Amino acid sequence: MMTSDVDNDGGWRWLKSTRQLQQSSFGVDYIMLTGDKLSEYLVHNGFALVAELIEAFQEVQWKNWANNRGSLNRDAMAGELIDTAHFLANIAVAIGMDDEEWERLYREKQERNRVRQSLKTGYDAKSTKCPGCRRELDKPGAMVLVRSERSRMMVRCSYCDQSLGMVGGSEIYWQAGVFVPGVTSAMLFISEQADG
Numbered sequence: 662m663m664t665s666d667v668d669n670d671g672g673w674r675w676l677k678s679t680r681q682l683q684q685s686s687f688g689v690d691y692i693m694l695t696g697d698k699l700s701e702y703l704v705h706n707g708f709a710l711v712a713e714l715i716e717a718f719q720e721v722q723w724k725n726w727a728n729n730r731g732s733l734n735r736d737a738m739a740g741e742l743i744d745t746a747h748f749l750a751n752i753a754v755a756i757g758m759d760d761e762e763w764e765r766l767y768r769e770k771q772e773r774n775r776v777r778q779s780l781k782t783g784y785d786a787k788s789t790k791c792p793g794c795r796r797e798l799d800k801p802g803a804m805v806l807v808r809s810e811r812s813r814m815m816v817r818c819s820y821c822d823q824s825l826g827m828v829g830g831s832e833i834y835w836q837a838g839v840f841v842p843g844v845t846s847a848m849l850f851i852s853e854q855a856d857g
């Protein structure tokens with residue numbers, strides 16, 4: 662069977678498996694987990710998460726008044742971080758997140774950090790300026806959506822028609838050298854083309 666189900670290759674998924682475990686072993690009923698019940702669940706898991714995080718940091722000697730400062734019980738800390746992740750996953754699943762959303766948001770964050778850092782250092786070639794006309798792309802109306810012959814929605818420069826990226830789902834896949842943080846395809850106008 663050709664589906665995109667990640668389980669087909671036996672792949673373990675963090676939030677999916679968490680959801681299954683919470684349902685089958687802890688009897689969590691996600692349908693009923695709303696309102697006050699949800700708040701209580703989130704707070705309990707949040708408190709447990711913080712407690713585990715503190716346990717994790719007991720494995721590194723962080724006290725600057727201690728003689729053995731900097732000593733690290735690496736494997737024990739790794740185990741505590743897993744405990745932390747367990748509660749973090751519970752919280753994420755309880756508010757309806759799945760692995761796809763987690764990875765998408767996480768990767769967007771990483772990309773924002775990467776770009777922010779590269780803008781700071783000037784090291785990276787990625788830019789919020791159009792490679793064609795050098796105009797700033799993070800201004801309203803600077804970019805438009807155009808439907809390609811193959812019915813893909815393309816992002817183009819409003820001024821010089823330079824191709825800037827492609828829309829896939831709710832994401833924009835920027836061309837090499839281009840990245841405009843915080844812009845989604847929903848924010849862009851569709852440019853009507855005569856050739857249809």
Ligand SMILES: [Zn+2]
Pocket residue numbers: 791792793794795796818819820821822823
């Ligand atoms: Zn341009």
